[in-house]
Each structure stands twice: as C-alpha cells, then as structure tokens.
Amino acid sequence: MVPRPLQQPLNYRGGARLQPADGGQVEEVYEPATGRVIAKLLCSGEKEVDLAVQSAKAAFKVWSQMSGMERCRVLLEAARIIREQRDEIATLETINNGKSIFEARADIDVSWQCLEYYAGLAGSLAGEHIQLPGGSFGYTRREPLGVCAGIGAWNYPFQIACWKAAPALACGNAMVFKPSPFTPISVATGQFLCHHPDVAKISFTGSVPTGVKIMEMAAKGIKPVTLELGGKSPLIIFSDCALENAVNGALMANFLTQGEVCCNGTRVFVERKILDTFTKEVVKRTQKIKVGDPLLEDTRMGALINRPHLDRVQNFIKQAKEQGAQVLCGGDLYVPDDPKLKNGFYMRPCVLGNCTDDMTCVKEEIFGPVMSILPFDTEEEVVERANNTKFGLAGGVFTRDIQKAHRVVAALNAGMCFINNYNVSPVELPFGGYKASGEQCLAVPGLGSAAPRGGDAPVSAVADVSGLCCVAEWIPRWEMKGKLEKRGCGFGKRKEGDKLLYI
Ligand SMILES: NC(=O)C1=CN([C@@H]2O[C@H](COP(=O)(O)OP(=O)(O)OC[C@H]3O[C@@H](n4cnc5c(N)ncnc54)[C@H](O)[C@@H]3O)[C@@H](O)[C@H]2O)C=CC1
Numbered sequence: 001m002v003p004r005p006l007q008q009p010l011n012y013r014g015g016a017r018l019q020p021a022d023g024g025q026v027e028e029v030y031e032p033a034t035g036r037v038i039a040k041l042l043c044s045g046e047k048e049v050d051l052a053v054q055s056a057k058a059a060f061k062v063w064s065q066m067s068g069m070e071r072c073r074v075l076l077e078a079a080r081i082i083r084e085q086r087d088e089i090a091t092l093e094t095i096n097n098g099k100s101i102f103e104a105r106a107d108i109d110v111s112w113q114c115l116e117y118y119a120g121l122a123g124s125l126a127g128e129h130i131q132l133p134g135g136s137f138g139y140t141r142r143e144p145l146g147v148c149a150g151i152g153a154w155n156y157p158f159q160i161a162c163w164k165a166a167p168a169l170a171c172g173n174a175m176v177f178k179p180s181p182f183t184p185i186s187v188a189t190g191q192f193l194c195h196h197p198d199v200a201k202i203s204f205t206g207s208v209p210t211g212v213k214i215m216e217m218a219a220k221g222i223k224p225v226t227l228e229l230g231g232k233s234p235l236i237i238f239s240d241c242a243l244e245n246a247v248n249g250a251l252m253a254n255f256l257t258q259g260e261v262c263c264n265g266t267r268v269f270v271e272r273k274i275l276d277t278f279t280k281e282v283v284k285r286t287q288k289i290k291v292g293d294p295l296l297e298d299t300r301m302g303a304l305i306n307r308p309h310l311d312r313v314q315n316f317i318k319q320a321k322e323q324g325a326q327v328l329c330g331g332d333l334y335v336p337d338d339p340k341l342k343n344g345f346y347m348r349p350c351v352l353g354n355c356t357d358d359m360t361c362v363k364e365e366i367f368g369p370v371m372s373i374l375p376f377d378t379e380e381e382v383v384e385r386a387n388n389t390k391f392g393l394a395g396g397v398f399t400r401d402i403q404k405a406h407r408v409v410a411a412l413n414a415g416m417c418f419i420n421n422y423n424v425s426p427v428e429l430p431f432g433g434y435k436a437s438g439e440q441c442l443a444v445p446g447l448g449s450a451a452p453r454g455g456d457a458p459v460s461a462v463a464d465v466s467g468l469c470c471v472a473e474w475i476p477r478w479e480m481k482g483k484l485e486k487r488g489c490g491f492g493k494r495k496e497g498d499k500l501l502y503i
Pocket of ligand 1: 151152154155180181188191194208211262393
C-alpha cells in the first residue's frame with residue numbers, strides 16, 4: 001500500500017492547482033489504514049476563499065448563459081472522465097478515508113452516475129407559462145442563484161462533492177467546494193465561505209452542531225441553506241420477516257463504511273418473539289466480517305477516519321456498558337497482523353444487547369460500527385419509540401406483511417424509508433431528513449420529488465442530488481437476497497402527503 005506522494009497543491013481554482021494565497025498553516029493528513037502521515041495540507045485563509053469565489057463568479061457569467069444542453073455535454077464529459085479513472089480515484093479515496101476499496105469503487109460509480117443524472121435533467125429545466133384574464137399571460141423562468149458554497153463531511157468525500165456540484169451546475173450555478181480536512185483552519189475556511197457576500201447559497205453536509213452554526217451564518221446574509229446532518233435511524237424487525245434477509249439488512253444498516261454513514265439504522269428494534277434467534281444470527285454474522293487492510297479485495301470493513309474518532313466511538317461503548325448494555329460481540333480495538341497496519345484506526349464491529357431507549361448509545365449518533373438491539377412487543381409501541389428522537393433521517397422495516405410495512409413507514413418521521421432493504425439510495429430519489437437531520441427541501445415538479453442539494457434557482461427551485469447505491473453491487477456485500485428486484489421495495493418520502501414510490 002504505497003500512496004503516491006502529492007505532486008501538486010490541493011487547491012484547484014481558475015483551472016489550475018495552486019497553493020493557497022494566504023492562511024498557510026500546515027496540517028497533517030493521515031492514512032487511516034496505517035496511521036501514517038500521507039500529506040501536509042496548507043490551509044486556506046480569507047484571501048484564498050475570496051479568490052476562489054471571484055473565480056467562480058467569473059465562471060458563473062459564462063456558465064449561466066449556456067443552454068441546458070450545453071451544460072449537459074460538459075457534465076457528461078466530467079462523468080466520462082471520472083468513469084475512466086474510477087479505480088484510481090477509488091484507491092485514493094480508500095487511502096484517504098479508510099473505507100474498503102470495494103465500497104470506494106461503488107462511491108465513485110455513484111459520483112459519475114450523479115453527474116450523468118443531472119446532465120440529463122439540465123436540458124429540460126423550464127419555467128411555466130401562465131394564462132391571465134383578457135388574453136394576458138405571465139411566465140416563470142428558472143434562474144440560477146450564482147456562486148454556491150458546498151461544505152462536505154469526510155465519510156463520502158468524492159461523492160459528496162459530486163452530489164453537491166452536479167445539481168448546482170446543471171441549473172447554471174457555479175460552486176466553490178470545501179472538503180473536510182479536520183482542522184481548525186478548515187473551519188475558518190468554511191466560515192469565510194459562508195460569510196462571503198458573493199456566495200448565494202450554502203449546501204452543507206456534516207454534524208448537527210456545525211449545521212446550526214451554518215444556519216446562523218446564512219441567516220446573517222439571508223442566504224438559503226440546504227443541510228444534510230446526522231441521524232439515529234430506527235430499523236424495525238417484525239417477527240414475520242424473512243429472517244436471513246433481516247439479518248443482512250441489519251448488517252448493511254450498521255456496518256457500511258465502518259458505521260460512518262449518516263442514514264444508518266443503528267437502533268435495531270426487534271419483536272420480542274424473535275429477539276433471541278435474530279440476535280444470535282446477527283452476532284454470528286458480525287463476527288465473520290473481515291476487518292483489515294481496506295485496499296484488499298476481500299476486506300469488508302476498513303479503518304475509522306482517525307484516532308480521535310476511534311477513541312470517541314470506544315467511549316460510547318464504554319459508556320453503554322456502564323449504563324447496563326451488554327457487548328455481545330466486538331467493540332474492541334483490532335490490530336491487523338500486517339505490521340504496516342499496526343498503527344491504523346481499526347476496531348471490531350460491535351453489537352450491543354440489553355439496550356434501553358434512554359441509554360446514550362441509543363440516543364446519540366455514534367458514527368461508528370455499533371449496533372444497538374432493542375426489543376419491542378407491538379407495532380404501535382415501536383412506531384412511537386422509533387419516532388422518539390431528535391433526528392429523522394431514515395428508517396427501515398422488515399416484514400412479510402406489505403400492508404404493515406407501508407403503514408409503519410408512513411408513520412415514521414423519517415425522510416427516507418426502506419422496506420425489506422436498507423441503504424439503497426438510487427440517484428433518482430430524494431435524500432434528506434426531518435427534524436435535526438436537517439433537510440430543507442422543495443419538491444420540483446417534473447423532476448420527481450427532488451430536493452435541492454447544491455444550489456438552486458429562486459423562482460424555480462431545483463434539482464436534487466441523491467446518492468446512488470449501485471444496487472447490484474452493493475447487495476452481494478452482505479449477501480442480501482433479491483438484488484435488483486428488491487429496488488421495488490424502497491421508497492423515498494419528501495413530505496407528508498407527497499411520497500414517491502418507485503418500482
Ligand atoms: N445527512 C447526510 O447526508 C450526511 C450527514 N453526515 C453527518 O456528518 C457528520 C460527520 O461529519 P463531520 O465532517 O465530522 O462534520 P462536521 O460538522 O465536523 O464538519 C463538516 C464540514 O464542516 C466544516 N466546518 C466545521 N465547522 C464549521 C464552521 N463553523 N463553519 C463552516 N464550516 C465548518 C468542516 O471543516 C467540514 O468540512 C455526522 O454527524 C454525519 O451524520 C455525513 C454524511 C452525510
């Protein structure tokens with residue numbers, strides 16, 4: 001595992017890679033798999049942010065005047081380049097993030113598919129013609145906002161950049177994107193962006209506390225924001241489920257990307273009648289997950305993002321034990337045999353039993369590979385408990401009773417629901433949540449129930465971006481049954497009374 005040394009500066013603006021014009025504080029970037037420093041990052045200051053925004057503003061003048069079809073061609077070309085370099089980008093993503101190469105490849109596929117999807121929409125964005133009395137008429141135009149700022153989290157670095165950029169660009173906006181390097185200066189960079197008078201909209205993915213700050217900053221400039229924040233989603237397993245599929249779903253819902261996924265279903269409610277059987281099977285399967293070098297093809301769980309985050313996840317487990325939860329498997333640090341990985345940030349995936357709703361591990365987002373199992377007795381009870389959270393990002397139900405399935409997901413206060421499946425997010429569907437999970441969305445007629453992610457037009461709302469799980473490839477990871485045909489079981493939910501069923 002030899003990462004190529006960075007040959008060029010990281011900042012990209014005005015068509016070239018450049019060192020930041022100011023800031024200049026050096027931060028070390030770690031490789032999660034080995035714990036070693038793989039790059040030194042020169043942080044960007046206020047002047048650099050301004051130069052990036054000015055560059056985007058100049059690009060906006062040209063880009064916004066292009067027709068949708070012209071923008072479509074450019075986006076398709078970008079998608080093609082990413083597709084051709086998929087393996088190389090995925091390798092860098094794995095080195096950078098610690099997730100398995102298997103997952104990283106799927107993330108890159110999602111990224112180019114997202115660009116293709118919005119390229120396809122760009123040519124058909126249109127306003128409306130409205131008849132008025134006496135033969136008069138009015139019309140609406142879809143207009144881009146200007147320069148949009150995208151601020152991303154670290155768990156899906158490349159994908160988040162594409163999710164935010166693709167819809168913004170398709171609609172004629174320009175974008176300045178700031179990834180997450182985990183530094184105080186990077187926060188300042190984000191703040192400069194949010195406060196910049198030439199930034200018209202902010203699209204943010206990250207934690208709830210930062211989301212609150214972003215909203216406060218945006219309010220000062222009266223800028224629209226789109227927030228994709230954290231979650232603590234419920235996964236409800238009824239006794240009439242197909243057990244093996246439900247077990248697979250629980251693994252998928254908890255251990256994807258080392259558990260560092262906002263929409264993971266980490267509160268696993270299991271109907272008491274099957275609690276023992278289900279738990280035993282989940283533990284057995286969890287113990288078989290291959291943890292280790294993320295660049296190896298058969299690795300199914302890589303390293304967590306960094307040491308402080310690993311410590312944080314470990315603390316959640318310690319606290320869970322103190323509060324009475326029982327560690328049924330995993331939760332301990334893992335040191336791979338390969339000596340070059342011995343300083344990596346690994347842990348074994350953890351299943352917690354004996355959990356109750358008031359425990360910290362059940363209430364707070366851990367953002368690591370920790371599943372909490374909670375028994376329940378009735379449908380009414382479990383729906384109430386599932387909704388008893390400050391979050392509302394996703395939810396899942398496993399049952400053979402299709403009426404019950406739809407009844408329960410309709411009752412969940414969650415932006416995305418899965419039936420007999422989990423973490424399937426085709427690009428055509430909206431992605432976002434309720435309550436502190438932060439989505440602010442607008443339905444877009446003609447674009448499905450898309451929600452704006454990356455910048456949109458004031459008179460027209462805009463396109464959304466959704467992550468696209470490459471279903472056919474994802475599912476075999478946990479050996480879920482059904483593969484593509486299971487797609488018919490999922491659906492996205494935009495707001496009450498406006499649900500999008502997809503078949
Ligand atoms: N709902 C969704 O779609 C997703 C949500 N997330 C959430 O993201 C969180 C983990 O990501 P982190 O990177 O740790 O989140 P974070 O909130 O610490 O940082 C996110 C980004 O905001 C920047 N930032 C931090 N403080 C800022 C400030 N005051 N002003 C402007 N920018 C600032 C960071 O540098 C980074 O680029 C989890 O809570 C997770 O649930 C992650 C992925 C997807």
